[in-house]
Amino acid sequence: MDDEIPKIAIAIDDLTVAYNYKPVLWDIDLQIPEGVLMAIVGPNGAGKSTLLKSILDIIKPLAGSVTVYGKPYKKQRDLVAYVPQKGSVDWDFPTTALDVVMMGTYGSLGWIKRPGQKEKKLALEALEKVGMLPFQNRQISQLSGGQQQRIFLARALVQNAAIYFMDEPFQGVDATTEKAIIQILKELRKAGKTVIVVHHDLQTVPEYFDWVTFLNVKKIATGPVAQIFNDDNLTKTYGINYKTSITEGKL
Numbered sequence: 001m002d003d004e005i006p007k008i009a010i011a012i013d014d015l016t017v018a019y020n021y022k023p024v025l026w027d028i029d030l031q032i033p034e035g036v037l038m039a040i041v042g043p044n045g046a047g048k049s050t051l052l053k054s055i056l057d058i059i060k061p062l063a064g065s066v067t068v069y070g071k072p073y074k075k076q077r078d079l080v081a082y083v084p085q086k087g088s089v090d091w092d093f094p095t096t097a098l099d100v101v102m103m104g105t106y107g108s109l110g111w112i113k114r115p116g117q118k119e120k121k122l123a124l125e126a127l128e129k130v131g132m133l134p135f136q137n138r139q140i141s142q143l144s145g146g147q148q149q150r151i152f153l154a155r156a157l158v159q160n161a162a163i164y165f166m167d168e169p170f171q172g173v174d175a176t177t178e179k180a181i182i183q184i185l186k187e188l189r190k191a192g193k194t195v196i197v198v199h200h201d202l203q204t205v206p207e208y209f210d211w212v213t214f215l216n217v218k219k220i221a222t223g224p225v226a227q228i229f230n231d232d233n234l235t236k237t238y239g240i241n242y243k244t245s246i247t248e249g250k251l
């Protein structure tokens with residue numbers, strides 16, 4: 001075992017975010033080490049999506065700062081891929097599954113160049129990885145919710161980012177798709193990527209993730225699942241007594 005201190009992929013300092021002056025994230029300090037597969041858990045309205053949006057500069061904080069590998073997000077955009085929450089995407093525009101995945105390559109091309117054979121090959125490989133190759137020419141609006149989710153994952157894969165953010169990637173997908181997605185997330189981690197996932201199913205946290213952050217407006221706890229995924233932190237986060245719930249399979 002080496003004692004090397006891991007690099008910090010994301011550093012959040014004293015972050016406070018408010019909508020209409022009502023704070024929804026309060027004084028968050030959070031350091032996410034490079035190479036973790038991390039779940040962000042907390043009840044509805046805890047601020048999980050808001051935290052992702054703050055890191056990605058989609059929402060301006062009231063106070064505090066976020067850095068990505070030591071620099072502001074706008075300087076590190078190319079290092080980051082984001083799979084938004086399914087319901088937040090307008091799927092009605094006329095474009096094929098393959099086109100959507102190809103869009104993931106635009107960042108590395110710059111403004112002038114159009115995607116060519118190399119990008120198409122990458123996109124097809126990613127489609128194959130998520131099991132969607134047969135649907136490459138299908139209009140995106142004519143895919144099921146779980147299939148659309150796979151397409152968005154494929155688009156993130158071709159970005160070849162260092163850090164992946166996913167907002168509830170398992171929402172509304174069947175068990176097979178869920179297993180396929182988690183397999184890909186584990187492969188990304190194995191390749192040294194940092195993967196950060198908003199997740200609701202507490203039951204699967206120990207199986208899927210190696211790192212977890214408990215959030216409920218404030219940061220309750222963060223660290224290795226083996227150390228901090230326990231009744232005490234679950235109770236503090238969800239306000240219910242979780243004793244024995246995990247072992248009894250009630251979550």
Ligand SMILES: Nc1ncnc2c1ncn2[C@@H]1O[C@H](COP(=O)(O)OP(=O)(O)OP(=O)(O)O)[C@@H](O)[C@H]1O
Nearest residue numbers: 019020024042043044045046047048049050051198
């Ligand atoms: N655009 C907005 N304007 C005003 N309030 C908002 C806005 N977006 C979110 N909120 C509020 O901010 C709080 C945090 O919302 P957020 O979506 O970050 O929570 P979440 O933990 O991701 O919830 P969920 O598990 O339900 O997806 C909630 O109380 C929500 O109602």
